[in-house]
Amino acid sequence: MSNETPDWLDPRNSDALNAEQLIEASMGGMGPLSTELNSLLARLGSEPAAVVSSVFTDWATLVGEHVAQHVTPIKLEHSRLVVEVSEPSWATQMRFLEPQLLATLSTTTRSNIVGIDVRVKRNSRSK
Numbered sequence: 281m282s283n284e285t286p287d288w289l290d291p292r293n294s295d296a297l298n299a300e301q302l303i304e305a306s307m308g309g310m311g312p313l314s315t316e317l318n319s320l321l322a323r324l325g326s327e328p329a330a331v332v333s334s335v336f337t338d339w340a341t342l343v344g345e346h347v348a349q350h351v352t353p354i355k356l357e358h359s360r361l362v363v364e365v366s367e368p369s370w371a372t373q374m375r376f377l378e379p380q381l382l383a384t385l386s387t388t389t390r391s392n393i394v395g396i397d398v399r400v401k402r403n404s405r406s407k
Contacts, residue, residue, distance in 0.1 A: 332356055334389045342384055347377070360395045361385070371398045 335356065340348035350366040351374065365371050374381075378396050385391050 331389045331391045342388055359392055360397050361393050362397045364399045364401050366401055368400050371400055374398045
């Protein structure tokens with residue numbers, strides 16, 4: 281068996297496949313990973329990956345440090361953001377903040393989140 285690089289992998293060959301083409305070929309003709317991920321998320325009723333990522337990674341910036349200390353995003357499901365709150369009083373507070381937070385999320389992340397579902401963290405009173 282020869283140790284020569286096949287022509288289709290040789291970077292000196294203008295017809296050589298680039299990394300994205302190799303990945304695409306190995307995935308049975310699927311498109312770029314981000315496109316496939318967004319397609320899957322859409323089928324699951326979720327926002328595009330960039331929106332999901334932004335909501336979770338930029339949470340403290342989006343809602344403010346004080347709110348972020350008590351409210352944690354858990355998941356995006358069927359255009360609804362599920363959050364967990366540290367205390368029952370924060371569940372009440374979230375009802376009042378929901379319209380403002382939805383507007384902020386829509387403007388900042390260009391999301392189509394239509395509501396926020398709140399869950400109280402288990403054992404929140406045992407601290």
